[in-house]
Amino acid sequence: MxxxxxxxxxxxxxxxxxxxxxxxxxxxxxxxxxxxxxxxxxxxxxxxxxxxxxxxxxxxxxxxxxxxxxxxxxxxxxxxxxxxxxxxxxxxxxxxxxxxxxxxxxxxxxxxxxxxxxxxxxxxxxxxxVIFEESEIVKKDGLPYTVFTPYKNKWLEKYKAFPPLELPPMPNFYSVKHNLPSLEDIGFKHSSIYVRDYDLTGIDQYDKNRNYPYLDSTSYISPHLRFGTVGIRSVIAQLKNHHTTFLSELIWREFFMQILFHFPHVVNQNFKSKYDGIEWLNNESDFEKWCRGMTGYPMVDAGMRQLNASGYMHNRVRMITSGFLCKHLLIDWRWGESYFAKKLLDYELSSNNGNWQWAAGTGCDAAPYFRIFNPIEQLKKFDPNHIYIKRWIPEWNSSQYPQPMVDHRHGRIRALETYKAGINKIM
CATH class of the missing domain: 3.40.50.620 (HUPs)
Structure with missing residues (x-):
């Protein structure tokens, strides 16, 4: 048989x-x-x-x-x-x-x-x-959404509870015992970095605490969704109706998935072609300092060191580090996207690409190019007692820690001028 x-x-x-x-x-x-x-x-x-x-x-x-x-x-x-x-x-x-x-x-x-x-x-x-795949949430004309909020509203309007699926009472598996190859058998060795178990118990406080990396209060569910160790229906079934912010993050994931499906050129091109004329500086020495967490901006450096050591970076800090690379250093978002792809435990092409293009201002529904995070103010606002940066930068506030590699005001003006010139070149 x-x-x-x-x-x-x-x-x-x-x-x-x-x-x-x-x-x-x-x-x-x-x-x-x-x-x-x-x-x-x-x-x-x-x-x-x-x-x-x-x-x-x-x-x-x-x-x-x-x-x-x-x-x-x-x-x-x-x-x-x-x-x-x-x-x-x-x-x-x-x-x-x-x-x-x-x-x-x-x-x-x-x-x-x-x-x-x-x-x-x-x-x-x-x-x-996913709850809804590539063509289930579309505009009235059948075209895909490229702006998140109307996509999210349509998603919520269409959503009905999908109960998690249970195994049949008598699963009809093929009876055989195969020996699972070891990690070494497939040509790999053990890593000192590991994926943490996810935890949804603190989800009630997600909206309140999500922007503060020092609290370390996020769920760590993203790699589990990436590799499917938990089903999306199971996750949403554990949420209550008032967990709208956390649910929005899950909807962002599906939004970027359908963007990648309908616009596959985003893998290596700007979603918005009007930014194709940007002349990135792409200084390799600057990029290396960013990668190692040696920019002289503590919030950026703590994030990069957290990533390098753990394969994880807090979401607020991802926004700060990526924005700094693209705007302050004028390094192509593709360089940063590629580095994150190598390091992130939860790396998912659609979300990584979508978020990097959001930070660079080149993507769909992106932050406008003139929105440039001030990493000093971000530190004051989201790590006021320096708990997060002290954890990842032991030499912070000493002579061993580098001076800022670029002045914020200078970097901001340079970014604005470069983006404007790039847009004018295309138009």
């Missing part, structure tokens, strides 16, 4: 998993698989904390699957080659996947889908990582 395959990707959980539920409700035994994609792995350092996190989640999943006398078949290679080998080994009739909306994933899934179809194998894909 044939089998159905459930392909784990960005949905590393048993509960509240749409495609997995559909596969288990079918008549065939379900074989869960995971593919360590060499196309992605070859771009990563050998101690990448995100690969370690994925591996840890696979270990947990395998432990849970043992209850059903099953396990994950974990493979490594280029996906198309892995699937070519799989169909030679198993009598696969159906394949189930949850949709992924990033450009590489769309291309990959198209290739795999065409291959499986050519072999008479049905592939079933489902919406899972």
């Amino acid at each position: 044939g089998v159905a395959v459930f392909w784990y990707r960005r949905d590393l959980r048993l509960e509240d998993n749409t495609a997995l539920n559909h596969s288990l409700n079918g008549s065939l035994k379900v074989l869960p698989i995971f593919i360590f994609d060499e196309n992605i792995l070859r771009e990563l350092p050998v101690d990448d904390a995100r690969v370690q996190f994925i591996h840890q989640q696979l270990v947990k999943l395998n432990q849970n699957l043992l209850k059903f006398q099953s396990s994950i078949l974990c493979l490594k290679g280029k996906p198309i080659e892995v699937w070519q080998n799989l169909i030679e080994t198993y009598d696969i009739e159906n394949v189930y996947i949850n949709k992924d909306y990033e450009p590489y994933a769309i291309k990959r899934d198209k290739v795999i889908s065409e291959f499986l179809s050519s072999k008479g194998i049905s592939i079933h894909s489902f919406k899972d990582q």
Whole structure:
């Protein structure tokens, strides 16, 4: 008798998993698989904390699957080659996947889908990582929203509670015990950086506390949403109606996902072409100081050091550090976006790109180019007792700490003049 395959990707959980539920409700035994994609792995350092996190989640999943006398078949290679080998080994009739909306994933899934179809194998894909996918929240004329607030209003208007999905009472898994490869087996080693457990217990105070990095009161849920260790329906089910600010952050995530889907050029181009004429300085020495947290601006430097040490940065500080790079240093947002992509545990192309273009003023619904954060005032406002910066900059307020690499007033005027000149060049 044939089998159905459930392909784990960005949905590393048993509960509240749409495609997995559909596969288990079918008549065939379900074989869960995971593919360590060499196309992605070859771009990563050998101690990448995100690969370690994925591996840890696979270990947990395998432990849970043992209850059903099953396990994950974990493979490594280029996906198309892995699937070519799989169909030679198993009598696969159906394949189930949850949709992924990033450009590489769309291309990959198209290739795999065409291959499986050519072999008479049905592939079933489902919406899972979002409440509303790319074309469900659109304007009356069917075009995508490019401004957040009307998108959010339409999202809220259309939203109805989606209860989290539970496993069927008798999950129909394929009974087999596969040995999970070690981290070293797939060519990686352990990282000193780890993904924290998420915590929604303090969500009642989110609106009040979210802008103060020294409180360390955020939920840390973003990498768990990124890799699907928790379902979006499960998260929203834990919110009360008054948690509108936290819900807005989740809606921003879906907004940027649909922007990336409809406007894939944003990956390496400005969303707004009128900014294509900006002449970035792109000073490599300045960029290195920013990366190391040695700009002389404590709020910027604390954020960068937090990122380098932990793979995380508080959201308010992300706005300050990214704005400083683009405006004060006049370094192309793509440089910063790429650096964050290497370091962030919660890196997600759509959100990272969207937020960097927001900071640079080049994106959809972006902060206007003339809005330039004063990092000194931001420090006074959001870390008044210097708790956050003392934690990450032990030499702060000593002769070892550098002087500001650029005067704020000078940097602001230079940015305004450069942006204006760039816009005039295009127009």
